[in-house]
Amino acid sequence: MSTDTPQPQPADALDNSRHLRYWQRCLRTLLPHQYTANDSTRMMLGCFCVAAFDVLKGVIPPSDRTAFRSWVLACQHPGGGFVGGPTHAYPGSVYAGYDFGEKKVETGAPGEANIAATLFALQLLALLSTSTEQSEGEGGGKRSEDPREGAFLGVNRNATLRWLRRLQREDGSFGEYVADVPDPKAPGGRRPVVGGGADMRYCYIASMIRWMLGGGPHSDVPDIKVDALVRYMHRGQTYDGGFAESSTHESHAGYAFCAIAALEMLSRPAEGDPTSSGDDLFARGIADRPALLRWLGARTFLYRPEIEEDDDAEWQESIVTEVTPSDICSGSPLLGFNGRCNKHADSCYTWWTVASLAILERHGYGLGEEDSAWPAKRRFLLEKMQHHIGGFSKIPGGPPDIYHAYLSLAALASQGESSLKTFDPATCISQDTVQTIEAARRGLLRGLGEGGQKRRADLLELGKACWKKTAAVKA
Template sequence: MDNNDTEAPVLDGCDQPKAQEEEPEQEWPYLDVHRHLRYWKMCIRAPLPHIYLSNESNRLALAYFIVNSVTLLTPPPSERTPETPEPLISREDKKLMRKWVLHHQHPTGGFVGTSSLVFPLRDYDTYNFDTKTSDEPDHAGLANITSTLFALQLLALLADEEDEAAAENVFEGVNRVGTLRWLKSLQREDGSFGEALSDLPGHGRFIAGGYDMRYCYIATAIRWILRGDVKEGSPGWVEDFDTEALARYILNSQTYDRGFAGNSQDEAHAGYAYCAIAALTLLDRPLTSTSPSTKPQPHNSPLLHSSIRDLPGLIHWLASRPFVYLEPPPPSASTDPDTYIYQEDDLDDPNFLLPPTPSDLLCLLDTLQKEKGKQVNVAFNGRTNKVADTCYFWWVGGALANLGHLDELVDREAARRFLLEKMQHRIGGFGKSPGSPPDLYHSFFGLAVLGLLDHEGERGKVRAFDAGLAVPRETVGVIERARGKLIESEKKGGKGFDEKQTVRGKEAVEMGLELRGDGERPKWLGACGY
């Protein structure tokens, strides 16, 4: 399948093909915003394919990928013109979606991942909000750390950008104090974080979830979003988690080859490296760090730049992840190259050229381009000897951006060309690898990378992206203002949330049907009692 085939049909809303509309003359490869918005419209308005059923417990994550992507592709009000199409998510839809997100809040703090993991309603009659215990042992709807971050990011992403005063209230209804206390309870003695609190019959409460660097990053992001600078003794003050222990845990997870992993004995991975670096930056990131510039600016983190055991080695390891991408040959002469899809297991014919040192990559690119007489692409892997992947581009690029070394270590044009030419799908979205169908996860990260690169070809098409908080730069400003408004409300004696507010499955289903917009109720809902 040739990803730049302009004769391919485009999906309109659901799954019916529609004739391709005329596109303006542009030099390929370019970001086809029209098709990408159609792809995300399909994700919002139509049921997702059955392969997403395994993500039922992660609905907030799926919503985060969709809403964040639509926001990246939607110009801010100040840049819209009479010719700009109406936003894909209307102001009214944002209100409904915000209400849907808040319905996932757990009464003791944090958020659950989906309305189907309901905190048992009978538990509210016997639940002690101080001790966080109940006579009923069933806690199927316990909050988890990943869903909590996605919920907070979603609330900020769903701000009404045409009403700045309303945007300041996006955290209204969030149990800030309860969430920060709950977050502190997820930290282990070694400084690491788990995913959730759970009850083991006969053994009491324990911190569930593995030792995962992602949880450490998420903890620092939640802390930065909600904590603020409330002084001890003031209304809204909450005891902080042990930031020094967390920093030690992260720093001790640098591996022998100078990357980062879950611990120093595991294999280094670009995803863990990003999470480790971003967590360190967030631990000492200023509470107001937005800039009027459209280009993301990393802050000069003392913790990041002075505490990593081998910072040059880490930068070298990250700079070794880009490589020259070569078209993999078909497995045999009888295979049609137009229909062949390269598989990750096809390692007999390497499809990359890695220079002896990262500094030689640009020289290698120049040499190959002169020999071949055409532009050469640069791809990224996340571990040694792995193949190209769209999300690795984000993990490596985001890590280098947080370190302040993206510009000099990544050939933006060659990397951008690979992403748009090989990973961009003809129906919109991005695939995991060349020839792969698009999915929510990789489609979002493809746009995030373009927002990170801030390339001239995408300026005005994709918003500039924040490498630390993984939202557009304008959304960071919303978070800062909303945090201030929430804390101000608490200082005046307001709670800002209903202690008995819970996940109400039926109400969440009704809101989902209303957003869907076709008025039809799936037959299977009746079997679920809805």
């Protein structure tokens, strides 16, 4: 028997096995009671858990993948889109007699699919696809198409794209959901209302759903108003160069990422190089690109524990935000990020900032120089945010949580961390999953061509089965 004892890993090493154990606990056991308030966003929590497994090169057993896919499809709304969890829509029988296409109400309010849950559901279906799934055709014969084309089996593409268009307001922005409210003057006594805020998050999510499902001017479903959306985002850039939730609000790194990524997704080709489109929406969607780059660069500051970890010292942070080359080259500095002026370092802000810069860089609008400070930024995540039980925390010394743990992995992967999968910053998932989405879209669109109508009808029937009383789908 060997007497060698495992050597502790350096503080700045990414411990993949520890993180996989953390995500295994999140995925297969009850979450801490603090997540109770997140019941309506269970689709997001599930997506981050499975996406983290993917990025860490973990393996989810086929039986679990099948069960998870059934859970996701059980959350599909018959009027288009997905809900945040299986308890957030009415039973299937309630929708009998409701014509979502004509908006004729016969049974009251239809329940509410929401835009964020729809994005996470589609990503989950792609993440849960396997290389062997749907590889056999009728009679046990092999199908000729890419087996990943079955990833979106059961998704009602046309209904979801029509529903997405209803979420867009006249000013170009997108809401979170569509609800029917009483109105004596409206036909049938009710009228649809777009609910939720108007901000960059929904703009980004809408552009993602459109790209994933193959929406656009070439589609058989009416497209969203792209020009109005670009104009809306253009108005969201603030006086300091950043992007805000919407016009006149405070700039925020998360909203900057959403605007930048949305502009890429709106002109992104269906497959292949994301920069190969000839339509440069960055020129129209960003009023002042140099100011935006300066603002993103200013989000980095020299982390000083004696200030950052003192709850009463937040006001002092403004005096330590300047980083000079001598700071980076001397000693072992830690460089953190804040997403807003005069705020503490937060692990998710690392993602929002480095991903924004990565997207701009590959479109030729970056800072034009190699980020020699990345090792110091990486050490900040791994030494201060990486938790001893796995996962990453929001702030130094805090507990890990699903949101910050995944976005910290995303930040590391987007910068080429060797033990993680190649990552696509605009979609916030691995490049492998992006390719699965591209194949899944081909699978949906295959039903639109010659000889594909029956196959398309079969796919839609699979989705509808999730809402029948006799459906053998359990969440």
